[in-house]
Amino acid sequence: xxxxxxxxxxxxxxxxxxxxxxxxxxxxxxxxxxxxxxxxxxxxxxxxxxxxxxxxxxxxxxxxxxxxxxxxxxxxxxxxxxxxxxxxxxxxxxxxxxxxxxxxxxxxxxxxxxxxxxxxxxxxxxxxxxxxxxxxxxxxxxxxxxxxxxxxxxxxxxxxxxxxxxxxxxxxxxxxxxxxxxxxxxxxxxxxxxxxxxxxxxxxxxxxxxxxxxxxxxxxxxxxxxxxxxxxxxxxxxxxxxxxxxxxxxxxxxxxxxxxxxxxxxxxxxxxxxxxxxxxxxxxxxxxxxxxxxxxxxxxxxxxxxxxxxxxxxxxxxxxxxxxxxxxxxxxxxxxxxxxx
Numbered sequence: 418x419x420x421x422x423x424x425x426x427x428x429x430x431x432x433x434x435x436x437x438x439x440x441x442x443x444x445x446x447x448x449x450x451x452x453x454x455x456x457x458x459x460x461x462x463x464x465x466x467x468x469x470x471x472x473x474x475x476x477x478x479x480x481x482x483x484x485x486x487x488x489x490x491x492x493x494x495x496x497x498x499x500x501x502x503x504x505x506x507x508x509x510x511x512x513x514x515x516x517x518x519x520x521x522x523x524x525x526x527x528x529x530x531x532x533x534x535x536x537x538x539x540x541x542x543x544x545x546x547x548x549x550x551x552x553x554x555x556x557x558x559x560x561x562x563x564x565x566x567x568x569x570x571x572x573x574x575x576x577x578x579x580x581x582x583x584x585x586x587x588x589x590x591x592x593x594x595x596x597x598x599x600x601x602x603x604x605x606x607x608x609x610x611x612x613x614x615x616x617x618x619x620x621x622x623x624x625x626x627x628x629x630x631x632x633x634x635x636x637x638x639x640x641x642x643x644x645x646x647x648x649x650x651x652x653x654x655x656x657x658x659x660x661x662x663x664x665x666x667x668x669x670x671x672x673x674x675x676x677x678x679x680x681x682x683x684x685x686x687x688x689x690x691x692x693x694x695x696x697x698x699x700x701x702x703x704x705x706x707x708x709x710x711x712x713x714x715x716x717x718x719x720x721x722x723x724x725x726x727x728x729x730x731x732x733x734x735x736x737x738x739x740x741x742x743x744x745x746x747x748x749x750x751x752x753x754x755x756x757x758x
Contacts, residue, residue, distance in 0.1 A: 517589025571655030591628030618746030
């Protein structure tokens with residue numbers, strides 16, 4: 418069994434704790450947060466998972482029994498920790514996003530590759546079992562012609578009242594990089610690359626925040642298909658995200674954990690079951706199963722000397738798309754991703 422250390426003990430740390438509690442392949446050797454109360458609280462609440470915490474990051478970096486680290490700090494507190502762990506040769510599994518901007522995210526990936534340190538990203542929607550079933554159906558569905566992406570979520574103002582949340586300096590943006598990144602990343606895994614975007618980004622009257630809480634974008638994919646994206650945290654009370662792919666032989670509609678395929682010949686197939694994803698006022702109302710899958714895959718990848726399910730460089734595709742949408746929304750012009758830095 419591989420041993421991990423968890424760095425960063427905010428809201429999502431509970432999901433990591435539950436995932437490791439349920440795992441037979443990974444255990445938690447140590448945890449760390451700058452706030453000592455957070456360290457103590459975690460080791461009390463998850464005493465059956467991990468009852469010890471590190472006093473400093475160097476303890477984790479220098480511990481030969483720790484096989485890899487899980488980095489779950491806010492994105493503005495990443496690069497120095499990445500450098501310390503990479504210098505110590507510790508593989509890193511990182512909470513999304515990689516960093517706040519495409520440039521800084523690329524720098525993190527480049528640094529780990531230069532040090533030959535494995536880097537995985539927690540974009541756990543790729544690990545949903547229903548996604549594998551959809552991928553198996555894509556060949557029979559035929560050429561993709563159009564796509565509809567919807568993330569109609571809700572967050573109350575209290576969510577954004579936390580210091581730094583919804584700001585560029587801490588989070589790197591609003592709804593796209595904090596919430597819709599999962600659905601956009603999964604979309605790219607299913608559709609292939611985006612060629613160009615035309616977007617509108619705004620902050621609605623529901624929220625007092627720096628970054629956007631509403632995005633509408635038109636997409637053109639490299640394969641010639643077209644698509645739309647709606648992403649918001651201003652859709653009360655919040656509904657599950659959906660991906661709809663309109664293909665030559667039928668349409669696939671993925672709504673949270675349920676996949677429905679409507680074939681052009683009249684057949685309808687339904688797979689999966691409902692799964693919550695944190696679309697409403699409680700941002701942590703989702704299963705830890707997908708996190709567990711990604712964590713265990715990362716451990717197995719290290720043991721097998723292969724790439725993890727979601728390697729760091731693959732996460733740069735969604736960062737690039739988000740940056741392009743932001744630029745188009747800001748400047749009011751079409752943005753071609755191949756020309757985007």
